[in-house]
Amino acid sequence: xxxxxxxxYPYLSAFKSTSxxxxxxxxxxxxxxxVRCCVVTTESRRVTVKNGNDSLEICRVLNGMWQTSGGWGxxxxxxxxxxxxxxxxxxxxxxxxxxxxxPAEDLYGIFINRVRRxxxxxxxxxxxxLTKWVPPPVKMTSSFxxxxxxxxxxRMDVSSLDMLQFHWWDYSNPGYLDxxxxxxxxxxxxKIKTVALTNFDTERxxxxxxxxxxxxxxxxxxxxxxxxxxQRMAELCQLTGVKLITYxxxxxxxxxxxxxxxxxxxxxxxxxxxxxxxxxxxxMVDAWGGWSQxxxxxxxxxKIANKHGVSIPTVAVKYILDxxxxxxxxxxxxxxxxxxxxxxxxxxxxxxDEEDVxxxxxxxxxxxxxxxVIGDSGDEYRRI
Numbered sequence: 001x002x003x004x005x006x007x008x009y010p011y012l013s014a015f016k017s018t019s020x021x022x023x024x025x026x027x028x029x030x031x032x033x034x035v036r037c038c039v040v041t042t043e044s045r046r047v048t049v050k051n052g053n054d055s056l057e058i059c060r061v062l063n064g065m066w067q068t069s070g071g072w073g074x075x076x077x078x079x080x081x082x083x084x085x086x087x088x089x090x091x092x093x094x095x096x097x098x099x100x101x102x103p104a105e106d107l108y109g110i111f112i113n114r115v116r117r118x119x120x121x122x123x124x125x126x127x128x129x130l131t132k133w134v135p136p137p138v139k140m141t142s143s144f145x146x147x148x149x150x151x152x153x154x155r156m157d158v159s160s161l162d163m164l165q166f167h168w169w170d171y172s173n174p175g176y177l178d179x180x181x182x183x184x185x186x187x188x189x190x191k192i193k194t195v196a197l198t199n200f201d202t203e204r205x206x207x208x209x210x211x212x213x214x215x216x217x218x219x220x221x222x223x224x225x226x227x228x229x230x231q232r233m234a235e236l237c238q239l240t241g242v243k244l245i246t247y248x249x250x251x252x253x254x255x256x257x258x259x260x261x262x263x264x265x266x267x268x269x270x271x272x273x274x275x276x277x278x279x280x281x282x283x284m285v286d287a288w289g290g291w292s293q294x295x296x297x298x299x300x301x302x303k304i305a306n307k308h309g310v311s312i313p314t315v316a317v318k319y320i321l322d323x324x325x326x327x328x329x330x331x332x333x334x335x336x337x338x339x340x341x342x343x344x345x346x347x348x349x350x351x352x353d354e355e356d357v358x359x360x361x362x363x364x365x366x367x368x369x370x371x372x373v374i375g376d377s378g379d380e381y382r383r384i
Contacts, residue, residue, distance in 0.1 A: 044348040045091065046126075047327045049194070049216040049243045054187065056163055056194045056216065058128050059094040060321060061344050063087050064247060064330040069102040071276040073337075077107065080335035084111040087333065088119070088127060090341045096219075096245075096330055098132035098165075099152055105131060107335070109157035129156055130163040130245075132198050132219075133183075140175045145182035149191060160190055165198040165219050165245075169382065176204070180213045187214075196245075199378035202232040209240055217327060220377040222246035222320055223255065223281075224297065224364050225288045228371045234325040243327035246320055250331060252277025254285065255316040260298045264291055277332060287374065289367035297363045304356045311343045318350045319360055 048057040063084075068075050084095065084107065095111075097104035108129050115124050131152050138144065153161060164183060168176035183195050197205065198219040205218055218237075222229045222244065229244055237244060250256065252275060262270035264282075273279050285294045301312045308315070317329050331344055352360075374380050 047243075049327055051194070051214040051216045051241070054194045054214055054216060056128065057126075058130070058163075058328055059092055059126075060328045061092060061317065061347055062094045062096045062130070062245065062328050062330045063092055064332040065095060065097040065101055065104040065107070065335070066247075066277065067275075067332050067334045068097075068104045068107060069100070075103065075107075075335065077103070077110070080107050081111050081114060083333070083335040084108075085114060085119075087341065088115065088123060090345060092341065092344060093123070093126040094128040094130065094328070096130045096247075098134060099148075100134055105152055105155035109155055112157060128162045129158065130165060130196075131156065131161060132165040132167055134167040134169075135179065137170055137173050137175065140179035140182060142182050142185070145179055146186060146191075149183070149186055153191065161192045163194045163196050163216070164192045165196040165217075167198045168200070171201075171204060171382070177208070177211055177213070180208060180215075181211075184213055199381055201376040201378045202236055203376070205233065205242065206236060209242070215242060217243045217245050218377075219245040219247060219330075221248040221380070222323070222326070222329075222377075223249050223251055223284075224301075224316055224319055224360060225251065225284060225294075225367060226370055227364065228374070229325075229377050230323055231371050233377055234323070237325035242325075244323075244325045245328045245330070246326055247330040248277075248281060248284075249320045249329045250313045250316050251281035251284065252332065253313075254278060254281050254294075255298070255301065256312050257302065260302055260312070261295065284370075287368065288370060293367060296366070300359050300363045304352070304359065307356070308350055310346045310350055313340070314343050314346045314350055315352070315356075315360075317344075317347050318352055319357070321347065322352065322357075 045060060046057055047060050048055050068080065095108060097108060099105065112127060112129065115127055133148060133152065135148060149161065149164065153159065166180060166183060180195065183192060186192050187195050194216045195214060196217040196219065197215050200218055208215060220229050220233070226248065234244065258271050264270050273282050285291060298312065301315050305312050305315050317331065320326060320329050331340065375383055
């Protein structure tokens with residue numbers, strides 16, 4: 001590179017600093033050959049993430065398919081595909097999955113063929129299938145990467161993956177750079193349209209950009225309770241154009257009316273935490289401030305929701321979509337059981353005013369700083 005990000009952004013060299021002071025993009029310049037991507041089209045429903053010649057338009061609210069992986073109960077294939085068609089017909093046309101989400105990629109393959117046969121070309125043009133690759137820590141040879149990606153292409157029945165989001169478990173193993181360079185080669189061959197990341201921290205995102213890997217986004221956990229991405233990563237994203245796609249934004253359903261005014265300390269008194277996502281995000285609630293403080297947040301969100309005639313999840317998603325560097329947010333769908341289409345579509349017309357934002361921030365800041373408790377984005381997967 002003509003100029004490293006360390007030189008372009010010297011204030012980001014010391015990654016232990018968690019200064020929240022904003023830095024103007026005018027104070028830092030990328031070299032002529034440095035990686036830079038940006039959003040070129042933004043509207044209420046769709047957004048385009050772009051890096052150089054790579055671009056992908058997605059729906060700003062994504063249908064998350066982690067719920068197909070087995071911990072939420074049996075998935076009926078036909079019902080699941082019908083539910084995916086219903087979501088797409090309602091304008092919710094972006095689906096997020098992974099190689100290890102049970103039958104998710106296979107379901108997408110069946111779904112996309114139904115769209116090709118039964119829906120107009122205009123809808124097909126809007127459908128996006130984003131998947132993730134989570135490889136074991138083996139040597140990232142060109143042939144291994146190619147074979148792994150071909151599995152997803154075959155399962156999803158597409159010649160080119162819309163987006164491949166890459167996850168790596170162990171930063172002490174530098175093989176992630178080899179994997180990403182091989183993924184970039186596959187992108188150049190047309191096997192992948194855009195290369196992206198999932199659960200990478202700010203430091204490694206910077207290293208990846210310094211190595212001229214043209215990633216367009218990083219998918220990270222981000223909610224009203226978990227504001228870690230805004231403490232360090234969003235600043236780097238704003239300066240380079242890399243966007244954030246967020247998950248855990250409704251905390252597996254904890255941020256909803258269902259859990260308002262409940263006391264989980266009393267056995268069987270409240271709704272059961274009977275899914276992997278509810279159990280995961282309950283641990284986040286405990287780390288942030290506990291159930292009593294969480295109830296204060298739910299009460300605040302309910303007041304705002306009533307004011308606008310929407311639901312608590314709608315407010316929770318809109319608040320995160322309005323955060324710097326966020327291109328899209330995930331809502332998990334239990335295909336064939338519940339899709340929450342009306343609540344989701346309400347996100348696009350909701351406008352949170354200054355009073356709403358101040359109320360949310362006031363309650364959010366009462367909790368613990370999860371950056372100090374957990375670490376940067378993605379550290380929850382790497383720290384014991």
